[in-house]
Amino acid sequence: MKKYIPLFTFAIVIFIQLIASNAKSQCNWRTQLFDGFEYLNACPYVIPGTVYTNIPQTYAVHSGARSLYLNFVNCTSGTGTCAGDTVFKRQITACPGMPLKISSFLTTTFSGPQCDVRILILDASNNVLVNTDTLIPSYSPAWSNYQSGTFTPTTTLINFVMITNVGGGNGNDLSMDDFLVEQCYPVIFGNDTTICNTQTVILNAGSGYNSYLWTTGATTQTIIASTSGGGASAIFYQVLVTDSNGCSFRDTVKVTFLVCSGINEFINGASISVYPNPASDYLILETTALATKGIYFVMSDINGREIKSILVQTDKQQILLEGVKSGMYFYQLIADDKTISRGNIVIR
DSSP: OOOOOOOOTTOSEEEOOOOOGGGTTSEEEEEEEEEOOOOSSOOTTBOTTSBSOOSOBSSSOSSSSOBEEEEBOBOBTTBSSOTTOEEEEEEEEOOTTSOEEEEEEEEEOSSSSOOOEEEEEEETTOOEEEEEEEEOOOBTTSOEEEEOOOBOOSSSEEEEEEEESSOBOTTOEEEEEEEEEEEEEEOSSOSOEEEETTOEEEEEOOSSOSEEEETTSOOSSEEEEOOOOSSOEEEEEEEEEEOTTSOEEEEEEEEEEEOOOOSOEEOTTOOEEEESSSBSSEEEEEESOTTSSSEEEEEEETTSOEEEEEEOOSSEEEEEOTTOOSEEEEEEEEETTEEEEEEEEEEO
16 A cells, blocks of 8 residues: 655645656566567577577476476587587667666476586676576476576676586486566656645656656656546556666556545534644644543544544643654544544644
8 A cells, every 4th residue: 555645735736756866766677578488489599509409398397388498419528518608698688777687497307417507697798797607406396596686787788698517418408497587667656646636746757867758748857737626536647758778667656636625624513623734743632522521533544444543531632643654634523423523634
């Protein structure tokens, strides 16, 4: 559940700085590339001559029906697939400055000498971004999960390279499945927002991008979100931002517009004052309704969940707000299971 920002029922416009420049301090990890090797044609990323077949097989499978089967050619007298030979190389498109991570599942397909591989991730200038010197997969049917960790490319292309540390032959066979590349997409908006339907909010997609395109058609960094409807509603706003490298990212925020009845509403002649509003650490409740015994001050969030329920004991009572998060809340003054007064409160 996303949190709600502080609201001011008397405000005309609320400004929200929803993102720092380029929003690169937070990530939405999204799949950029996935290969489950579920095909019958030759895999173009296997180095020619290093394996007996480059077509995915069904010998050992992590998910689906097939995996890439790297049956290394025997290393004899320095020929074949020997220690130090590159057996797999895949080029991946990247957005400079945006973090990536790569994972895959590996297993030694048949019994025999344990497979031992080295994995390198290189940029377009052959600078090493990730170096895993030794990776010894489990024996089938167990699988080892390779994880590159997060790295940040500086070029638009990177290379995932697998090198064998031991010669081929004698059962030195490797299966690879579920090759996954994930990219960090910037969190532009962060939290969804709730305001009164009489208010507006400025949505800011952050500075540092070359272009902006909102679903409203606007091409500015900021737009004003508002509703012309008289009731409650929820509107989704999406922005497409493009950086200087030509990389584009999308994010969506939901703005919920509520019908706000005002600071106080008086029912059955009961007078109630709740202040300060907005509040931070405490509220003061003043009421003339104590002629009726057993009055409770009940505070709820906008989803109807009860936050506080306090017996009113004096005509001027302090209510502590320790542990109450920022947002809009509703209160009721209840006596004999009937609401005698209600209103809304903003906690900041």
